[in-house]
Amino acid sequence: MKKINTKREPFSDTQLLMTITISIFICMYMSAIGFLGGGFLHVQQLFDMLNDNASLIIVSCGLTIVMIGGGIDISVGAVTSLVVMSCVLYLSNGGNIFVSILLALGIGLTFGVVHGFLISYLEIQPFIVTLAGMFFARGMTTILSVNPQKVSHEGFSALRDIKIEIPWLGYTAKNGNLVPARMELGVVIAFICVVAVFIVLKYVRLGRCFYAMGGNQQSALMLGINVKRTRFLSYVISGLLSGISGFVFMMHTGAGNATNAAGMEMNAIAASIIGGTLLTGGVGNVAGTFFGVMTLTTIKKIVVSSGLNDPWWQNITTGGMLCFFILLQSIVLTRRNIKKKAKI
Amino acid sequence: MKKSFKNIFSNGLGQLTIPIIAIIILVVFNLIRDPSFFSIEITQNNEGNNVLSGNLISIINGASELAILAMGMTLVTAACGGQDISVGAAAAIAGSGFVKILKSGDTISGGKVILAFLFACIVAMLFGAFNGTLVAVFKIQPMIATLILYTCGRSIAYWINGGATPTFSSSIVNAIGGFIPGIPIPTPVLIVIAVGIIFKLVFHFTSLELLTQSVGINGSAARLNGINATFIKLLSFIILGLCVAVAGSIGVSRLGLINHETLLLDIEMDTILAVAIGGNNLGGGKFKVGGSIIGAYVIQTLTITLYAMKVSSTDVKAYKAIVIILLVVIGSPVVKAKFGKLMSKFRAGKGNACVKGAE
Amino acid sequence: MDGKELLTMRHIKKEFPGVLALNNVDFTLRKGEIHALMGENGAGKSTLIKILTGVYQMDDGEVTIEGSKVSIHSPQDAQNSGISTVYQEITLCPNLTVAENMYIGREDSAWIRRKEYERRADEILSRLQIPARSTQQLGRCSLAIQQMVAIARAVDMKCKVLILDEPTSSLDDKEVNMLFKLMRDLKAQGVGIIFVTHFLEQVYQVSDRITVLRNGELVGEYLTEELPQVQLVSKMIGKDLDELSSLKENSDTEEEPGEVFYEASALSSTQTLPFNFKIHKGEVNGFTGLLGSGRSESVRAVFGADKVTGGIVTIKGQPAKITRPIDAMRHGIGYLAEDRKRDGIIAELSVRENIILALQVMNGFFKPISRSESEAFADEYIKVLQIKTASRETPVGSLSGGNQQKVILARWLLTHPDYLILDEPTRGIDVGTKLEIQKLVLKLAEEGVSITFISSEVEEMLRTCSRLIVMRDRHIVGELKGQDLNQAQVMKTIAGEIKVKSPDQLQAMKSIAGGKA
Known part of the structure; x- marks a missing residue:
């Protein structure tokens, strides 16, 4: 039998946008090594970026799912913050480490379920619902404690100090000692989340339903997809991931603070967009989102390393980068569609 | 009799039903809780003016910036079917521009205040036009398009201020943020009334209202009736820019300083809420600016009520x-x-x- | 060819507020036949289809499949009973691959067995000879392929009844032939196919049987070979040929046409082929032809509603450039769009606001019509056109179809146009209002307004127009006036039994045909 599928498919919108992101990330990192050298040559630099952003990566995964389904969830940062504060207080008062994990997941899940119910079954605008969720979570955080809280819990400290050391990726410090590359446990969890979401989106029926729903809701309905349940589940997953993110955040900082994860929701949205997820839904990929986070972080690192130490430079370059990506996507997709129409 | 009563609720008030009921409930709740809650008294402020004070005044005064922004946001929402989340950041930029001009010489004269305000307007309108171009020409959803300015707006303000939080003192500017000598009503309230009147006049002397609603409800039909939708959308963002400049200037004048990080912080969320509570569809279309204004006062009443109940300012969000x-x-x-x-x-x-x- | 009865619909009744969309309609589909469902706008075809696919619920009647009664409440129910539908608007997801589109929503496990789906999809695609690969992104395929993928999905679901709703309207000849081959293959496998189309020739190419609906009622069921094309047209339009010849002769007294108001040569838009067209002052002409023949697209090009791609336009002898609707409006042209809901009314705005909209746009941004003035305008036109509305502030969306149409008419009349294009102004409205609108058209023409009138009902056009331009399959195939202006002649021209007369049009057709090939 002759092979039908020898020809390689042209990129889909999702793949195209993701490829652009990844290549820009690589170019940027290379030029950072070229011009700034030093720290960027060490793998540790990359690991540090991951260590600092593990929870952002997790949250962005959830947001990507919601955005692929055509929705928006701006509560993710606030929920993360609430989870951090709750777990910190619970642990500080002598709680059990496993129960605290359950607590984190439970809080995230509750937010997800309530959001999902209000949005998909009561048909309230997602922006308003998750905005209220964000207000509620932020308010609850300060109600729990206005002052920063530090965790002092043996089990937790043990967990927090687990570091994955990879000697051969390390570097030799000036005094001749080998400093192994260190990765925190949170990064591993983040990777697990990325892979899990990737599998869900690609190989699980539900994942393809997210794409179908975001691509064309009416068609999805006609194709026999339970759109309401699918939308509900997208918010539940996002909530759950916010819970996980909260726990990872706590493992990174070891303390709870009312201003934790401030502005994280917008960073997550920005990362998803840079990674090629469209807010209109139906297009996006969690791998792209991962590189979106890394791109954002790299920009910030480069800005800091080039001596523009003021924090406002970071934001301005982030904004500029975001503007660049949004316009690029708009132009690329419009041109593609025009070409396609001309073909017909 | 019963029927006519029902009609008033379903037709007469229409989209205003919920915000008005909300405000009535809040008022009644407060009156039961503390009958003197809304009492107004005349006190003397630091400058020796006789001014009105009390919870009611602080509600009306405190909601000024929110009300002004909500008016502009209503237009953007109606025309584009989406919201501008950069108003807080843009207000910080406009406020910084305002202060920059104020502090450019030694003395602060009346003319300079006007110049500073005009400068703030131009800056805010430019940023509005930037957002509007992304939305109207490049067809990017408003929330995404304005995310750019949301991310970097406050940093631009920081840059304008040279990394400091410049302060200034001038009786003229104090009068804008506080009281004009001889008038017991807070000036921001007067400005809200003025902006409201300007909106009313704009709706009266231009066809903005009709065209905006047409674009928002049925873009295809609007086009076939010769309406230039791109222009209408762009215009809505520029008008919002003006509102931002006014709100930013008020905010700066109240404090006598510009802090890029805290000026009108999180106001974009409250603004969108005000629009939604006012019964306007966040998906665009028919709108009532009046509804958004009431929405703004609902939010502020709620906030002040919570404060009065000894809820701390950071916890208010949860109850809200x-x-x-x-x-x-x-x-x-x-x-x-x-x-x-x-x-x-x-x-x-x-x-x-x-x-x-x-x- | 007398197969077993596969699907029967008996005494179907469906009522919408104010309209009886289907009244006691029967429909029978047999195994292994292609059954064309015919009728003009508002005949009830799409309502019948939607009842069958679970989009609407019928008020009365029963549906049986292979002898057993079924109740269909949702698209899922329809699918489960073996009814699959392929709509004109593709109801697949453009962002997924071909294989995913074929299997989504009906996988048996929670995991996607991508390789298996792709293999099965490729198998089916090659069996049906559809030139697509299972791994392609659907949105990158042509519309024809997308349509066929939808059919392939239906086939793979072992559907017994396949409904094709206007599947050919966006396909070219080659693609249509591919589709027909597919349909015949399926027929041979015993699938019953309901074929809805506006292209008469296609009906005669593939269908075995024809059911005609008109105004929500069943006209009859016929074997295709026993029903000549002209007969079919007359059944759809609702007049017998014999009856027709006696109808009207008022255009005998042909007046000298006034000066030419609008003239276009080789005008084309993204939706039309180049065509020539002119209209005199005070003249009423019409574009006729069945839906999809290009009649609406032509007038949209005149108004600048679609992107104009070429042609020279003169208005009152002066060259004019019309690329956007506002240009046309400034030249005194008004256009009442075919799709009232999508392109006409601003549903949530009041009657008053809808009436003044066009005038307001022409007046410009800084010259708003004052409230009292607009109220006066609204009251005037509500009275003149007898618009039935609770008040002038009632949202126009809550009015009946006929009154909505009058509101849009009022909108254009208020601009005092020199030339008014009315595309299907009488669609879906009651008889009384139809007559009023026709009278109004004649009265306006007397006052010197040029009017282009389009309607699916030929009779209506004969009553109003002094010149008819006949279109078929996107070509102008004839121009009738004076003696030729009678129903029999019109129908024959529409149905294609009268060959094109004017040589330049023949030439145009040839060049177009050549260009297409």
Whole structure:
């Protein structure tokens, strides 16, 4: 039998946008090594970026799912913050480490379920619902404690100090000692989340339903997809991931603070967009989102390393980068569609 | 009799029903809790003016910036079917521009204040036009397009201020943020009234209202009637820019300093809420600026009520969220339909009972 | 060819507020037949289809499949009973691949067995000879392929009844032939196909049987070979040929046409082929032809509603450039769009606001019509056109179809146009209003307004127009006036039994045909 599928498919919108992101990330990192050298040559630099952003990566995964389904969830940062504060207080008062994990997941899940119910079954605008969720979570955080809280819990400290050391990726410090590359446990969890979401989106029926729903809701309905349940589940997953993110955040900082994860929701949205997820839904990929986070972080690192130490430079370059990506996507997709129409 | 009463609620007030009911409930709640809650007294402020004070005044005064922004946001929402989340950041930029001009010389004269305000307007309109171009020309959703300015706006303000939080003192500027000598009403309230009147006049002397609604409700039909939708969308963002400049200038004048990080912090969320509580569809279309203004006062009343109940300013958000959810759940079409069905069933049941009774 | 009865619909009744969309309609589909469902706008075809696919619920009647009664409440129910539909608007997801589109929503496990789906999809695609690969992104395929993928999905679901709703309207000849081959293959496998189309020739190419609906009622069921094309047209339009010849002769007294108001040569838009067209002052002409023949697209090009791609336009002898609707409006042209809901009314705005909209746009941004003035305008036109509305502030969306149409008419009349294009102004409205609108058209023409009138009902056009331009399959195939202006002649021209007369049009057709090939 002759092979039908020898020809390689042209990129889909999702793949195209993701490829652009990844290549820009690589170019940027290379030029950072070229011009700034030093720290960027060490793998540790990359690991540090991951260590600092593990929870952002997790949250962005959830947001990507919601955005692929055509929705928006701006509560993710606030929920993360609430989870951090709750777990910190619970642990500080002598709680059990496993129960605290359950607590984190439970809080995230509750937010997800309530959001999902209000949005998909009561048909309230997602922006308003998750905005209220964000207000509620932020308010609850300060109600729990206005002052920063530090965790002092043996089990937790043990967990927090687990570091994955990879000697051969390390570097030799000036005094001749080998400093192994260190990765925190949170990064591993983040990777697990990325892979899990990737599998869900690609190989699980539900994942393809997210794409179908975001691509064309009416068609999805006609194709026999339970759109309401699918939308509900997208918010539940996002909530759950916010819970996980909260726990990872706590493992990174070891303390709870009312201003934790401030502005994280917008960073997550920005990362998803840079990674090629469209807010209109139906297009996006969690791998792209991962590189979106890394791109954002790299920009910030480069800005800091080039001596523009003021924090406002970071934001301005982030904004500029975001503007660049949004316009690029708009132009690329419009041109593609025009070409396609001309073909017909 | 009953019917006409019902008509008032379903037609006469229309989209204003929920915000008005909300404000009435809040007022009644406060009166029960503390009968003197809304009492107004005349006190002397630091500058020796006789001014009005009390909870009512602080509600009306405090909601000024929110109300002004909500008016502009209503237009953007109606025309584009999306919201501008960069108003807080843009206000910080406009406020910085305002202060920059004020501090450019030694003295602060009346002319300079006007110049500073005009500069703030131009800056804010430029940023509005930037957002508007992304939305109207490049067809990017408003929230995404304005995310750019949301991310970097406050940093631009920081850059304008040279990394400091410049302060200034001038009786003229104080009068803008506080009281004009001889007038017991806070100036921001007067500015809100003025902006409201300007909106009214704009709607009266241009066809903005009709064209905006047409674009928002049915873009295709609007186009076939010769409406330039791109222009209308762009214009809505530029008008919002003006509102931002006014709000930013008020905010700066109140404090006598510009802090890029805290000026009108998180106001974009409150603004969008005000628009939604005002009964405007966040998906665009028909709008009532009046509704958004009432929405702004609902939010502020709620905030002040919570403060009066000794809720700390950081915790207010949680209670606010509960009220918001209650409001939108009541306003949800699904809940309305379910409730309507229940009512008609109830009525039918009652009708049957009557018939049976007659038999 | 007398197969077993596969699907029967008996005494179907469906009522919408104010309109009886279907009244006691029967429909029978047999195994292994292609059954064309015909009728003009508002005949009830799409309502019948939607009842069958679970989009609407019928008020009365029963549906049986292979002898057993079924109740269909949702698209899922329809699928489960073996009814699959392929709509004109593709109801697949453009962002997924071909294989995913074929299997989504009906996988048996929670996991996607991508390789298996792709293999099965490729198998089916090659069996049906559809030139697509299972791994292609659907949105990158042509519309024809997308349509066929939808059919392939239906086939793979072992559907018994396949409904094709206007499947050919966006396909070219080659693609249509591919589709027909597919349909015949399926027929041979015993699938019953309901074929809805506006292209008469296609009906005669593939269908075995024809059911005609008109105004929500069943006209009859016929074997295709026993029903000549002209007969079919007359059944759809609702007049017998014999009856027709006696109808009207008022255009005998042909007046000298006034000066030419609008003239276009080789005008074309993204939706039309180049065509020539002119209209005199005070003249009423019409574009006729069945839906999809290009009649609406032509007038949209005149108004600048679609992107104009070429042609020279003169208005009152002066060259004019019309690329956007506002240009046309400034030249005194008004356009009442075919799709009232999508392109006409601003549903949530009041009657008053809808009436003044066009005038307001022409007046410009800074010259708003004052409230009192607009109220006066609204009241005037509500009275003149007898618009039935609770008040002038009632949202126009809550009015009946006929009254909505009058509101849009009022909108254009208020601009005092020199040339008014009315595309299907009488669609879906009651008889009384139809007559009023026709009278109005004649009255306006007397006052010197040029009017282009388009309607699916030929009779209506004969009553109003002094010149008819006949279109078929996107070509102008004839121009009728004076003696030729009678129903029989029109129908024959529409149905294609009268060959094109004017040589330049023949030439145009040839060049177009050549260009297409």
